[in-house]
Amino acid sequence: MAVYTEVGDxxxxxxxxxxxxxxxxxxxxxxxxVENTNYLVHTTKGTFILTIYEKRVDxxxxxxxxxxxxxxxxxxxxxPLPVRDVSGRVLNxxxxxxxxxxxxxxxMWPKRPKVEHCLELGKALALxxxxxxxxxxRRDNALGLRGWRPLFDKFSARTDEISGELGQLVExxxxxxxxxxxxxxxxGVIHADLFxxxxxxxGKKLSGLIxxxxxxxxALAYDIAVCLNAWCxxxxxxxxxTKGRALLRGYNSVRQLSSKxxxxxxxxxxxxxxxxxxxxxxxxxxxxxxxxxxxxxxIDYVRRLRFHQxxxxxxxxxxxxxx
Amino acid sequence: MAVYTEVGDxxxxxxxxxxxxxxxxxxxxxxxxVENTNYLVHTTKGTFILTIYEKRVDxxxxxxxxxxxxxxxxxxxxxPLPVRDVSGRVLNxxxxxxxxxxxxxxxMWPKRPKVEHCLELGKALALxxxxxxxxxxRRDNALGLRGWRPLFDKFSARTDEISGELGQLVExxxxxxxxxxxxxxxxGVIHADLFxxxxxxxGKKLSGLIxxxxxxxxALAYDIAVCLNAWCxxxxxxxxxTKGRALLRGYNSVRQLSSKxxxxxxxxxxxxxxxxxxxxxxxxxxxxxxxxxxxxxxIDYVRRLRFHQxxxxxxxxxxxxxx
Numbered sequence: 001m002a003v004y005t006e007v008g009d010x011x012x013x014x015x016x017x018x019x020x021x022x023x024x025x026x027x028x029x030x031x032x033x034v035e036n037t038n039y040l041v042h043t044t045k046g047t048f049i050l051t052i053y054e055k056r057v058d059x060x061x062x063x064x065x066x067x068x069x070x071x072x073x074x075x076x077x078x079x080p081l082p083v084r085d086v087s088g089r090v091l092n093x094x095x096x097x098x099x100x101x102x103x104x105x106x107x108m109w110p111k112r113p114k115v116e117h118c119l120e121l122g123k124a125l126a127l128x129x130x131x132x133x134x135x136x137x138r139r140d141n142a143l144g145l146r147g148w149r150p151l152f153d154k155f156s157a158r159t160d161e162i163s164g165e166l167g168q169l170v171e172x173x174x175x176x177x178x179x180x181x182x183x184x185x186x187x188g189v190i191h192a193d194l195f196x197x198x199x200x201x202x203g204k205k206l207s208g209l210i211x212x213x214x215x216x217x218x219a220l221a222y223d224i225a226v227c228l229n230a231w232c233x234x235x236x237x238x239x240x241x242t243k244g245r246a247l248l249r250g251y252n253s254v255r256q257l258s259s260k261x262x263x264x265x266x267x268x269x270x271x272x273x274x275x276x277x278x279x280x281x282x283x284x285x286x287x288x289x290x291x292x293x294x295x296x297x298x299i300d301y302v303r304r305l306r307f308h309q310x311x312x313x314x315x316x317x318x319x320x321x322x323x
Numbered sequence: 324m325a326v327y328t329e330v331g332d333x334x335x336x337x338x339x340x341x342x343x344x345x346x347x348x349x350x351x352x353x354x355x356x357v358e359n360t361n362y363l364v365h366t367t368k369g370t371f372i373l374t375i376y377e378k379r380v381d382x383x384x385x386x387x388x389x390x391x392x393x394x395x396x397x398x399x400x401x402x403p404l405p406v407r408d409v410s411g412r413v414l415n416x417x418x419x420x421x422x423x424x425x426x427x428x429x430x431m432w433p434k435r436p437k438v439e440h441c442l443e444l445g446k447a448l449a450l451x452x453x454x455x456x457x458x459x460x461r462r463d464n465a466l467g468l469r470g471w472r473p474l475f476d477k478f479s480a481r482t483d484e485i486s487g488e489l490g491q492l493v494e495x496x497x498x499x500x501x502x503x504x505x506x507x508x509x510x511g512v513i514h515a516d517l518f519x520x521x522x523x524x525x526g527k528k529l530s531g532l533i534x535x536x537x538x539x540x541x542a543l544a545y546d547i548a549v550c551l552n553a554w555c556x557x558x559x560x561x562x563x564x565t566k567g568r569a570l571l572r573g574y575n576s577v578r579q580l581s582s583k584x585x586x587x588x589x590x591x592x593x594x595x596x597x598x599x600x601x602x603x604x605x606x607x608x609x610x611x612x613x614x615x616x617x618x619x620x621x622i623d624y625v626r627r628l629r630f631h632q633x634x635x636x637x638x639x640x641x642x643x644x645x646x
Contacts, residue, residue, distance in 0.1 A: 003354045008434035009524075025429040025525060028363055031326045031352035040351055040363060042429060047365075106348040106365060111331035201332075202348060 003029035005037045005052045005095050012041075012050075015094050018085040019101055021045050035213060040104065047104035049080060052097050057213060059098055064139045065212050066090045066100060068132070068189060075131035077124075078208040080105060107200020107207035113231050118243040120206040121199055121227060122250025125191070128209065129220045130255055132189030141192065141216040143275055145181050149174055151278050155285050162281055162298055169302065170277065173309075177271050182264040185219040192216055194223065195230040221261040224251055225268035228317055229276065229304050237303040245318030265314040273308055277301035326352035328360045328375045328418050335364075335373075338417050341408040342424055344368050358536060363427065370427035372403060375420050380536060382421055387462045388535050389413045389423055391455070391512060398454035400447075401531040403428060430523020430530035436554050441566040443529040444522055444550060445573025448514070451532065452543045453578055455512030464515065464539040466598055468504050472497055474601050478608050485604055485621055492625065493600065496632075500594050505587040508542040515539055517546065518553040544584040547574055548591035551640055552599065552627050560626040568641030588637040596631055600624035 006029075007015075013024050022044030030040050030049075037052040053062065066082045070090070073081040080102035082090040090100050110117050141147070152170055159167035191198070193214040200207045224247070232243040251257065280298035311317065329352075330338075336347050345367030353363050353372075360375040376385065389405045393413070396404040403425035405413040413423055433440050464470070475493055482490035514521070516537040523530045547570070555566040574580065603621035634640070 009431035010434065012431070023526070024431065026427075026523070027431060028351075029354035030363070031354055040353070042370075104349075108332035108335070108347065108350060111333065200349070203346070 003031075003037050003039075004054050005097060007039065007050075007052070007095055011095065015092070015099070016041075016043070018087075018092065019083055020086065021048060021083065021101065041101070048083065048101045049104050050094075050099060050101055052094060052099045054097070057098075061139060061213075062091055062098060062100075064137045065215060067137050068135060068212055068215055069102065071135045072128060072131050077128050077131045078105065078206075079212065080208075080210055105200055105208035105210060107202050109197045109200055111196070113196050113243070115242050115246045116204055117196075117199075117201065117206075118227075118231050119246040119250040120201070120204070121194070121231060122224075122247040122252075123254050124199070124206050124209060125194065125223055125227065126251045126254035128191065129188050129223070135189050139216045141190075141218040143192070143214070143279065144216070144218055144222075145177060145271065148177070148271075148274060148278055151282060155282050158285050159281070162284060163302070166281065166298075166302065169305075170274070170281075173270065173274050173305065177267070177274060180267050181271065182219065182260065182267060185221055185261055185264060186258065187217060188220045189215060190218050190220060190223040192218065192223065192226060194227055219261075219264075219268065220255075221257065221264060222268050222272065224248070224257075225265060225272040226275075228265075228269050229272050229301075232317070233304055233307075237300070237307070239307050239317070241316070241318035243318070245320065248314070248317060248319045262314045262319065265317060265319075266308060266311040269311070269317070270305060270308040273301050273305040277305060326354075326360050326362075327377050328420055330362065330373075330375070330418055334418065338415070338422070339364075339366070339424075341410075341415065342406055343409065344371060344406065344424065364424070371406065371424045372427050373417075373422060373424055375417060375422045377420065380421075384462060384536075385414055385421060385423075387460045388538060390460050391458060391535055391538055392425065394458045395451060395454050400451050400454045401428065401529075402535065403531075403533055428523055428531035428533060430525050432520045432523055434519070436519050436566070438565050438569045439527055440519075440522075440524065440529075441550075441554050442569040442573040443524070443527070444517070444554060445547075445570040445575075446577050447522070447529050447532060448517065448546055448550065449574045449577035451514065452511050452546070458512050462539045464513075464541040466515070466537065466602065467539070467541055467545075468500060468594065471500070471594075471597060471601055474605060478605050481608050482604070485607060486625070489604065489621075489625065492628075493597070493604075496593065496597050496628065500590070500597060503590050504594065505542065505583065505590060508544055508584055508587060509581065510540060511543045512538060513541050513543060513546040515541065515546065515549060517550055542584075542587075542591065543578075544580065544587060545591050545595065547571070547580075548588060548595040549598075551588075551592050552595050552624075555640070556627055556630075560623070560630070562630050562640070564639070564641035566641070568643065571637070571640060571642045585637045585642065588640060588642075589631055589634040592631040592634070592640070593628060596624050596628040600628060 016024050025042040027039050027041045030038050032038050035056045036054050039050040041048045041050050069079050072079050083101040198211045232240050234240055280296050284298050339347050348365040350362050350364045353361050355361050358379045359377050362373040364371045364373050392402050395402050406424040521534045555563050557563055603619050607621050
């Protein structure tokens with residue numbers, strides 16, 4: 001949500017010379033992306049995003065993220081395509097930080113996703129999972145099952161500052177997840193953060209997926225579980241099974257879900273809710289009051305988690321068994 | 324420097340329908356403009372800036388600002404052109420605030436202005452002054468001579484929080500300005516805030532002027548005095564007479580400065596330095612620590628003011644009398 005690193009006109013004109021992007025026309029810092037600084041750049045060749053990677057991104061992960069976008073782009077997924085410079089590099093240095101140009105994707109993210117959006121999302125997610133097969137690099141999910149307890153340990157003594165019941169709730173949920181987490185599901189590259197603000201539409205047509213900076217290797221169905229949390233609850237935290245059905249149907253129409261994946265869905269959804277509950281709680285307790293980033297209320301995810309705990313099967317998410 | 328008012332995709336798609344701007348493709352909040360929220364909007368017809376006017380702007384002034392941009396545009400000044408909706412209006416409501424679309428100007432502002440920039444700036448400023456003749460609306464300069472003392476009165480008891488010498492310096496300077504301010508100079512529409520970030524260049528060519536939200540009626544030469552302060556000092560607060568000469572020569576080549584204007588320049592420059600010293604001091608004392616806007620050090624303008632106090636004639640700014 002902020003421009004952390006300022007880049008001057010001369011510095012940028014010099015930087016852009018190593019790319020075949022034509023002449024620089026304009027460059028605006030955009031209020032997008034929590035982790036990095038992003039500029040929207042017009043050149044005589046088109047529109048691009050210049051991303052300057054800030055401290056929270058591990059530079060060792062950048063070849064995975066940028067390589068993945070190239071891999072997916074080449075296989076028909078509309079996502080930002082990193083631009084190679086004259087020597088073939090996608091990653092360079094600017095203002096003392098790592099930086100990359102990617103193509104700009106037109107589109108608006110849906111502030112209030114509708115059923116049609118969820119259907120398109122499901123299809124696009126499945127296409128992305130298929131396109132991600134054979135990607136040569138690997139990245140473990142640092143915010144997957146094994147990362148949750150260490151993250152919780154960092155703030156478990158302070159959960160009362162958020163809510164009196166939070167500590168025990170998370171403690172019990174982690175025990176459940178550690179005992180029940182499915183280990184034999186189809187694996188692959190997942191987006192892992194496919195919230196509405198990362199999915200663009202022009203009119204009703206999905207025009208692209210962005211922000212692959214949490215992408216990693218994990219159970220493909222876990223990505224769907226993230227989307228069930230991020231797309232299918234109403235503002236009052238009621239689960240909308242019509243949206244869930246559309247998401248699952250859209251996905252299944254492109255990549256058929258196995259019975260194991262369907263069975264695991266309630267557990268995966270609990271895990272996904274727990275993951276966002278943990279990171280939001282941590283950020284809530286550790287974001288200074290004067291930060292440029294708006295804090296998000298972790299309790300939203302307590303409510304989602306409670307719903308998932310009440311779910312008996314994937315049918316409760318709207319999934320209809322083929323007849 | 325921030326997006327104060329968020330606009331959702333549906334709200335914007337609905338809003339844009341009343342303009343003949345084609346279909347909405349994307350909309351990014353940009354980190355530009357201290358007072359208002361600005362979005363960079365791509366449509367099938369082109370690129371536009373959507374400005375949402377925040378509380379600090381008096382809605383009664385908006386017809387002046389927007390009308391001026393139309394007036395100047397029609398007379399060859401490259402500045403944002405307000406877009407009229409189907410019923411001919413340039414000002415509408417969005418998210419409970421006044422809002423307008425203007426055309427987007429390509430260009431980069433010079434972070435470290437060079438002599439050539441100052442020359443182009445001088446020409447463009449003179450062209451703007453000429454183009455502004457006959458503009459039918461009027462707006463007094465709220466931050467002109469008569470506004471300075473009332474503004475100072477708001478924080479004069481707290482100047483010690485900035486610097487021990489500030490109170491007496493301003494007090495004396497205001498007395499000098501009130502006694503010496505020239506009243507018989509050519510008047511017209513001035514920009515009044517033509518800092519480098521409001522002047523775009525593509526390569527070495529000036530591509531446009533933006534941000535007319537301080538524009539008003541005042542002495543034309545006062546606009547030059549603002550530019551002498553904003554463009555012609557080095558980072559160490561040394562005045563660069565080569566830049567001053569270029570600015571004055573560029574201006575004079577388009578609109579000849581009268582001998583009264585030339586004589587008044589040192590006083591006008593003191594006034595301009597005082598104006599920015601006052602507003603920066605006020606903001607310094609009144610901006611909450613957690614604000615999204617970076618505070619600018621008022622002392623920078625004490626240094627500029629001290630230089631102007633030492634100036635004997637416009638020659639000290641680099642001006643060369645025609646021979």
